[in-house]
Amino acid sequence: MSEQYVEEGDRRREIIEAALRVFSERGFGGATIKEIAREAGIRSPALIYWYFKDKRALFQEVLGAKxxxxxxxxxxxxxxxxxxxxxxxxxxxxxxxxxxxxxxxxxxxxxxxxxxxxxxxxxxxxxxxxxxxxxxxxxxxxxxxxxxxxxxxxxxxxxxxxxxxxxxxxxxxxxxxxxxxxxxxxxxxxxxxxxxxxxxxxx
Structure with a gap:
């Protein structure tokens, strides 16, 4: 398993955990990709779209993981x-x-x-x-x-x-x-x- 793969897997998990925290506090409608990126320690919100198509897809992943x-x-x-x-x-x-x-x-x-x-x-x-x-x-x-x-x-x-x-x-x-x-x-x-x-x- 490559180091890059491990890092990408870790980053994906970090985004899901951050998204759960933001969704829980703000609700689905109130949460933004920008807030989730900030909570995950990601400088550019655009990076989240590398892992998830949109906020709805991220929400589904949060549910699927939890x-x-x-x-x-x-x-x-x-x-x-x-x-x-x-x-x-x-x-x-x-x-x-x-x-x-x-x-x-x-x-x-x-x-x-x-x-x-x-x-x-x-x-x-x-x-x-x-x-x-x-x-x-x-x-x-x-x-x-x-x-x-x-x-x-x-x-x-x-x-x-x-x-x-x-x-x-x-x-x-x-x-x-x-x-x-x-x-x-x-x-x-x-x-x-x-x-x-x-x-x-x-x-």
């Missing part, structure tokens, strides 16, 4: 051939780790996504959209391998994520939904088992 479930599907090649029980459990655990995400990112996502449609779209593309795209490709691969029966993977991906949302929403926003004491691991185990039972190959 949201656990997005990191979990970043390297598709490593998980594409894992058995469904293992891959879906890994994905579910990353999904539930959302609540342990950097509080600045959580505030940014919730506050900005509600106020600004473009931010909501950027978040969907960087987060839930990327997860759904991964799931569709993963389910297609499992059908090819004969581990799952043929089905509409678009619905399959939505159904699996939909099984996780009530547990996550209960912990983040509606505690009354999880007063029965069901743990993440218990819910995830039941969800994966139920989901895969419905898609078991026909004998």
């Amino acid at each position: 949201v656990p479930v997005v990191r979990a599907v970043a390297d598709l090649a490593r998980v594409m051939d894992l058995p469904p029980e293992e891959a879906l459990t890994k994905l579910g655990r990353a999904y539930f780790a959302f609540e342990r995400m950097d509080a600045r990112v959580l505030r940014l996502v919730i506050g900005e996504a509600i106020r600004r449609p473009e931010v909501a779209e950027a978040f969907v593309r960087a987060g839930p959209g990327r997860v759904l795209e991964f799931l569709k490709r993963y389910l297609e691969r499992q059908i090819e391998l004969g581990r799952l029966r043929p089905h509409d993977v678009r619905s399959g991906a939505r159904m699996f994520v939909g099984m996780l949302i009530p547990q996550l929403a209960g912990k983040l926003f509606f505690p009354a939904m999880v007063e029965d004491g069901l743990t993440d691991e218990e819910h995830l185990r039941n969800a994966v088992e139920t989901f895969l039972r419905g898609l078991a190959p026909e004998s």
Whole structure:
């Protein structure tokens, strides 16, 4: 690995960290590339455009780097051939780790996504959209391998994520939904088992 590559990787990470700080303080609309460059210790704001197409692309990278479930599907090649029980459990655990995400990112996502449609779209593309795209490709691969029966993977991906949302929403926003004491691991185990039972190959 060349020294230049390492330095560029470090610089990219520095820009993402600086962007998170500025976005968190100023919001997506209030943040400027100039402020982000200053926060990152970069003399020329134009240098940021060497790494990111525009502010929206930088925002998406911030989300992608800081949201656990997005990191979990970043390297598709490593998980594409894992058995469904293992891959879906890994994905579910990353999904539930959302609540342990950097509080600045959580505030940014919730506050900005509600106020600004473009931010909501950027978040969907960087987060839930990327997860759904991964799931569709993963389910297609499992059908090819004969581990799952043929089905509409678009619905399959939505159904699996939909099984996780009530547990996550209960912990983040509606505690009354999880007063029965069901743990993440218990819910995830039941969800994966139920989901895969419905898609078991026909004998």
